[in-house]
Amino acid sequence: MTAKPLERILYVEDEPDIQAVGKIALEAVGGFTLEVCSDGNEALRKAPGFAPQLILLDVMMPGLDGPATFEGLRKLPETANVPIVFLTAKTQASEVAKLRDLGALEVLTKPFDPMTLSDQVRSIWESQDEDTEHDGD
Amino acid sequence: MTANTASKIEDMRQEFCRGAKESFGTIEAAWEPFRKSRGGAGIAQALIQIQRIAHGLAGRGGTFGHDAVTTEAQPLEQMVIEAIEAGEALSSGQYDNISGQVDELGTVIAALP
Numbered sequence: 001m002t003a004k005p006l007e008r009i010l011y012v013e014d015e016p017d018i019q020a021v022g023k024i025a026l027e028a029v030g031g032f033t034l035e036v037c038s039d040g041n042e043a044l045r046k047a048p049g050f051a052p053q054l055i056l057l058d059v060m061m062p063g064l065d066g067p068a069t070f071e072g073l074r075k076l077p078e079t080a081n082v083p084i085v086f087l088t089a090k091t092q093a094s095e096v097a098k099l100r101d102l103g104a105l106e107v108l109t110k111p112f113d114p115m116t117l118s119d120q121v122r123s124i125w126e127s128q129d130e131d132t133e134h135d136g137d
Numbered sequence: 138m139t140a141n142t143a144s145k146i147e148d149m150r151q152e153f154c155r156g157a158k159e160s161f162g163t164i165e166a167a168w169e170p171f172r173k174s175r176g177g178a179g180i181a182q183a184l185i186q187i188q189r190i191a192h193g194l195a196g197r198g199g200t201f202g203h204d205a206v207t208t209e210a211q212p213l214e215q216m217v218i219e220a221i222e223a224g225e226a227l228s229s230g231q232y233d234n235i236s237g238q239v240d241e242l243g244t245v246i247a248a249l250p
Contacts (some may be wrong), residue, residue: 004189015196015197017152017153017201018150019154021146021201024145029142034196088196089196110196110197110200111195111197111200111201112199112208114200
């Protein structure tokens with residue numbers, strides 16, 4: 001099975017400069033179609049209408065943080081099964097493990113290289129397909 | 138990548154350097170009252186503020202091409218998290234370690250263009 005290529009990403013990041021460089025990395029460098037949100041509540045409002053294939057989610061955000069947003073997205077029928085990748089500056093193994101345990105597809109750590117972020121995301125998307133294919137073997 | 142994209146990223150890198158210096162100034166100002174007195178009212182709030190800023194610098198540094206900022210901000214954030222989570226008076230060693238790490242971070246920030 002050839003899975004549909006990754007095109008639509010919902011990107012949630014509250015820090016304006018990181019958001020701006022992430023937008024360039026994913027949109028201009030990576031060629032993805034993005035919906036950018038500055039906090040968890042905005043993500044919960046916009047996600048159903050945007051219909052993302054993948055959600056890239058910051059962890060430390062004021063108000064609704066990454067894990068709480070993750071839970072909220074899982075409760076929405078439109079995003080209940082959309083793969084979520086955390087993007088976090090929390091690099092401690094225990095913190096990363098906690099995020100994986102929530103059910104994240106992957107945890108990427110900041111800092112990220114704006115030139116290679118889109119390749120990383122695409123690779124995660126494709127490895128998900130490989131896992132699915134292997135599961136069916 | 139177009140020249141326009143590269144130019145935008147370069148502008149952001151320069152803006153990061155300006156912002157990082159300001160952010161470090163806030164860390165210094167927050168920590169200075171406790172560096173010698175080693176305690177006193179407001180330390181919990183200062184630690185939370187330092188943790189938040191160090192976290193931001195750790196995430197931004199390498200993203201904007203300054204890995205050394207990340208390298209020094211990450212341990213500072215971790216030291217402060219441990220101090221906050223302990224919920225007790227900081228030990229003399231913790232004061233020394235945090236002061237030393239603030240200085241290390243200050244050195245790399247001062248070297249930014």
